[in-house]
Amino acid sequence: MLRSLSNRYLDLLGSIYIYNEHRGYTAIDRVLEAVRAVAPDDHRFIAAVEKHRADERKHYLMFRRWFEMRGTMPLLVDRTCGHIDRFVEIMFGQRIDELDTQAIIASDAQFEKLCRVISLTEQRGHQQVKILLDHPFVKSDRTLMKIFRIIEQDEPSHWQPYDAWLRAHDRAAPRWWERAVDHFIHSELLFLKLPALFLTPRLRRRTDWADSADPAERLATPFTLATPG
Secondary structure: OHHHHHHHHHHHHHHHHHHHHHHHHHHHHHHHHHHHHHOOOOHHHHHHHHHHHHHHHHHHHHHHHHHHHHOOOOEOOOHHHOHHHHHHHHHHOOOHHHOOHHHHHHOHHHHHHHHHHHHHHHHHHHHHHHHHOOOHHHHOOHHHHHHHHHHHHHOHHHHHHHHHHHHHOOOOOOOHHHHHHHHHHHHHHHHHHHHHHHHOOOOOEOOOOHHHHOOOOOOOOOOOOOOOO
16 A cells, blocks of 8 residues: 555656756756847856756756656646746746747846846755655655656756846845745645546546757656666
8 A cells, every 4th residue: 555655756756847847958958049139248157047947958867768668657746746837837937838038138138137036946945855865755755766866966057047147237136035936836736636636537648748848858868867776
């Protein structure tokens, strides 16, 4: 019984993470466009965002490999389980795919807000990974522990560049109500959506990998996570 509950929990956890990692690196393509336009001479900032994008792609591939090792596809979860999806929708009034990149480039206030949203999202992710590394179900899976340890190491470099840009340009740090929105989204997923999905008996699975529709990634060499010894 406990083994069945553990497998169900990890299956759902991995499905939510692989969705968010894919959403992360595809959304950062738009962020990169904005950063290169707003700060074309800030090569350090641009390089840091490029690294952020590469890390998100790497994390996605690690979860993909984890599912492949389990011999199954991720459960079909959507943007309602995406932290950045929900945050952008609330803060900008639009879905990520509908965001007007040129409008963000043209508005200092919009770009500043985008930096704060990304920073808060990445800090939330780091806090959650620390909790998961101590979760008994996660600790029972050595490969998943390796994945989360890598994510834990990578995460600080994901929010620091955006915070540094805000400080360097005397822009506002995340406001109390933005932090409240971040907390609400996290609580909504943790206490409402996750339990509801866990208790839904027949969740559909994906029939293809999310990156199979990404032209730039289709021929990329898969990241192979070393089999635990």
